[in-house]
Amino acid sequence: MTAADExxxxxxxxxxxxxxxxYQREFPEVDPxxxxxxxxLQRLNRRMNVAYGRQVAxxxxxxxxxxxxxxxxxxxxxxxxxxGDLAKRLGLTPAAMTxxxxxxxxxxxxxxxxxxxxxxRVIVELTDEGRGKWLEAMxxxxxxxxxxxxxxxxxxxxxxxxxxxxxxxxVDPDATDDTEAx
Numbered sequence: 592m593t594a595a596d597e598x599x600x601x602x603x604x605x606x607x608x609x610x611x612x613x614y615q616r617e618f619p620e621v622d623p624x625x626x627x628x629x630x631x632l633q634r635l636n637r638r639m640n641v642a643y644g645r646q647v648a649x650x651x652x653x654x655x656x657x658x659x660x661x662x663x664x665x666x667x668x669x670x671x672x673x674x675g676d677l678a679k680r681l682g683l684t685p686a687a688m689t690x691x692x693x694x695x696x697x698x699x700x701x702x703x704x705x706x707x708x709x710x711x712r713v714i715v716e717l718t719d720e721g722r723g724k725w726l727e728a729m730x731x732x733x734x735x736x737x738x739x740x741x742x743x744x745x746x747x748x749x750x751x752x753x754x755x756x757x758x759x760x761x762v763d764p765d766a767t768d769d770t771e772a773x
Contacts, residue, residue, distance in 0.1 A: 607631055639739075646731040650724050656695055660725040663701070663717040670717035674703075677715060700724060 605613070607627055614621045640654075647657045662680045663670045672680075678688035692715055695701045700721035706712040717725075740748060759766045 604634075607634075642735055643728075643732060646735065647728050649731070650727055652698075652700070652724055652728075655691055656698075656700060657725075657728060659691060659695060659715075660700065660717065660721050660728075663715070664722070664725055670722065671714050673706075674713055674715055695721070 607630055610630060611621075611623045611626050614626055615623060643657075644654050647654060652660070658681055659677060662677055663672060666672055674688050674692060675685060677683075677692075678685050681688070683691070692701065692703055696703050699718055702716050702718055704714055704716070706714050743751065756766070
């Protein structure tokens with residue numbers, strides 16, 4: 592294979608300062624400090640999502656399934672919700688939620704049964720296997736997150752957490768001060 596036959600080489604991602612310099616050249620009104628923060632958050636989010644995706648894949652579940660497991664754990668014992676409530680919490684259509692639940696029932700991660708007090712209503716409940724997968728994913732995520740943030744002191748972590756929660760509240764006023772782990 593000659594050099595002309597080789598596929599084009601993907602350019603490496605610019606470092607943040609280079610990216611911001613280009614932004615300033617092309618759009619002089621940009622605030623470089625704000626752009627650096629936003630660009631760093633976007634890159635960090637992408638990389639964290641890739642890392643989390645790899646971790647849950649090692650457990651034999653998808654990111655989508657992880658989100659359902661997390662939603663069920665967050666409601667507390669007995670870890671039960673109706674499909675409509677799950678769909679709303681995850682921003683899914685009822686049809687998409689049904690498809691996801693079907694897969695998860697087949698995998699033994701959740702059960703789906705009629706509510707005995709209201710036979711029209713269906714309840715999705717986390718199984719022991721599903722909770723085990725969630726716990727293992729949390730262990731993996733905690734290790735990754737601890738390593739990621741190891742250079743920050745406790746005070747810096749508290750300050751960063753507070754600042755990010757304030758920014759999050761700007762785009763999602765319903766967000767609480769309690770941040771979700773992974």
